[in-house]
Amino acid sequence: MCIICIEYEKGKLKPADALRNLQELKEILDKEHVRKIQKKIINDAWKRSKDKSKRLFKQQGGDDGDQNK
Structure with missing residues (x-):
């Protein structure tokens, strides 16, 4: 695991900051590790964005249509 x-796992880096830092160090890190962490950060950011959108929608009185609760 790199710094x-x-x-990032400790929550001390936001996804954008982690990706920026990763971009700066990509030449010295293992290429497979770079791809793996990029994918994780992007997926995490997507999930957070989706969850935040659902919360905001519910706060406004909307129904997210999720029948699998």
Whole structure:
């Protein structure tokens, strides 16, 4: 695990900051590790965005249509 992964997992780096830091260090890190952490960060950011949108929608009185609760 690299320092970016460690700090990201601790919540000390936001996805955008982690990706920026990863971009700066990509030449010295293993290419497979870079791809793996990029995918994780992007997926996490997507999930957070989706969850936040659902919460905001519910706060406004909307029904998200999720029948699998």
